[in-house]
Amino acid sequence: MSSVLDPRPLGATPLVVSPVTLGASSLGDPQRSASDPLEVAEAMLSSRFAVVDTSNNYAGGESERVLGRALDARGGLADGHSIVTKVDVGKDGRFDRDRVWRSFEESVEKLGLERFPLVHLHDPWAVTVEEALAPGGAVQGMIELREQGLAGAIGIAVGEISLEKAYVGTGIFDAVLTHNRMTIVDRSAEELIAEANERGMGVFNAAPFGGGLLAGTSTSYAYREAPADLLAWLARVRELCAEWKLSVPAAALHFSLRHPGVHSTVVGVGRPERIAELEELCATHVPDEFWPELEKLGTPPSTVED
Incomplete structure (x- = not known):
């Protein structure tokens, strides 16, 4: 096994x-990946990248199930490697203390792991921040874990x-994950990352390719079709x-790797070959002089509306 990168x-x-x-959001989802899920999971777990990010509800729960089968086949996690997961709202729409615990238990069952170095509260849209922080709320469950x-x-x-700022501002959480909001298209997470850094929190920046647009695999950014002005701006980026x-x-x-406030950048993997491609991209030298030239292209028109 290769050493951790x-x-x-x-x-x-x-x-x-x-x-x-x-x-691992697409792992086990045939509509998002045509590769053998177990082969993808094995490639992820045996790579030089230290962490695999999943969730209780990714691919309807298949992401964790596939990772669990791969872990069982290989006899567990290799030294220096971890799986991070997330607790999710129940099918009945509940997201309180008891649902947090049940979601955690479902992840334990699927992955075959008894504890995790990090568990995220994931997309708590079903409740207000006040409800999540109240006695018996989701945050109580997180603190208990x-x-x-x-x-x-x-x-x-x-x-x-x-919403992320509201939770970060409580001082309760140890880490934050933002997505689609610190890329060459959208920089709206800048203040959030700065506040998290001041609090000593860990920062994950997910979706540096905006869900496919900047990787050249789709014409959408942050789950929305890119408008003509964004595509025109991207054409100038390609020329540069x-x-x-x-x-x-x-x-x-x-752009994400060089950000001093980002500790790790989360990139989705849907096929085994993607691992080697990511290592190659990480090793690519981007001169410091490139970034001022990128800034000269002006503010891109993001599809994000928070």
Whole structure:
């Protein structure tokens, strides 16, 4: 097994991460990946990247089930490697203390792991922040997981910046995951990341390719079809990258990797070959002089509306 790539602490948490964390949101979803799910899971778990990011509800629960089968086949996690998961709302719409515990127990059952170095509260849209913080609310469940040593740290993972700021501002959480909001297209997570850094929190920046647009695999950004003005701006980015002999994906990934406030960048993996591609992208040299030239292209028109 290869050694872990460039290990570093995730803020003040006990979790050790690599510059890139492998995202498993499409694992087990045949509509998003045509590859053999077990083959993808094995490639993720045997890679040089330290962490695989999943969730109780990714691919209807198949993401964790596939990872669990792969873990069983290989006899567990390799040294220096971890799985981070997330608790999710119940099918009945409940997201309180008891649902947090049940979601955690479902993850334990599927993955075959008794504890996790980090568990995120995931997309708590079903409740208000006040409801989540009230006695018997979801946050109570998260704190209990941490106090009982079942979660080494707890995080908040949700799209909207205003919602993330509300949870980060409580001072309760150890980590935050933002997505689609710190890329070459959208920088709206800047203040959130700065506040998290001030609090000593770990910061994951997910979806540096905006869900496919900047990777060249789709024409959508942040789950929405890119408008004509965004596509026109991206065409200018391609021209600039060609002048510097860079690919757009390399520029998009390194935009996140070079951010001093980001500890690890989460990139989705849907096929085994993606692992080697990510290592190559990480190793690509992007000159410092490139970034001022990118800024000269002006503010891109993001599809994000928080």
